[in-house]
Amino acid sequence: MYYVYILRCAGGTLYTGIAADIERRMKEHFGQTEKCAKYTRSHRAESLEALWTAPDRSFASKLEYRIKQLTKAQKLRLIADEAVFEEITGGFSAEDYHREDIASIDK
Numbered sequence: 001m002y003y004v005y006i007l008r009c010a011g012g013t014l015y016t017g018i019a020a021d022i023e024r025r026m027k028e029h030f031g032q033t034e035k036c037a038k039y040t041r042s043h044r045a046e047s048l049e050a051l052w053t054a055p056d057r058s059f060a061s062k063l064e065y066r067i068k069q070l071t072k073a074q075k076l077r078l079i080a081d082e083a084v085f086e087e088i089t090g091g092f093s094a095e096d097y098h099r100e101d102i103a104s105i106d107k
Contacts, residue, residue, distance in 0.1 A: 002060035004097070006050040006067065006079060009043040014075050016067045018060040022051065026105055050079045051100040063097055066090060 003022040007015045007029060017037060019025035028036040029045040036045075054060035066089050067075065078088045082099045086092060 002054045002057050003100070004052045004054055004060050004063045004067065005048060006075060007040065007045045008047045008049050009040060009045050011043060013043055014049070014072060015039050015043070015045070016064055016075075018054075018057070018064045020057075022105060048102045048105060051102050051105065052097045053100055054097055059096055063089065063092060066092060 001020075003019050003025075005017055005019070005022065005025075007017070009015050015029075015037065017025070017029075026048060027033070029040045032041055032044065052063065054063060067078070070078070070088065074088050077084055082094075085094050085097070085099070
């Protein structure tokens with residue numbers, strides 16, 4: 001299983017990524033370790049905003065790419081309302097990607 005996530009970073013920017021081990025990846029981003037993304041090194045990660053599971057890396061990469069193509073307004077709408085998932089992502093099926101509860105993720 002893979003995860004696709006959106007982080008809110010310093011300055012109100014949004015960062016989208018994928019990970020196989022979401023807790024490890026969040027510790028890297030929030031701890032600004034050398035393994036965190038170059039972007040989150042210079043734009044400190046502030047909060048995990050949204051998280052989806054995908055069945056494999058291919059599915060996760062496709063969703064990550066699609067989300068990265070969205071405008072900030074579309075990303076904020078996707079974060080706020082899961083009901084618009086298929087509309088916002090251009091027909092990606094909500095059956096393949098499941099929104100996860102972010103409260104249980106250790107940062």
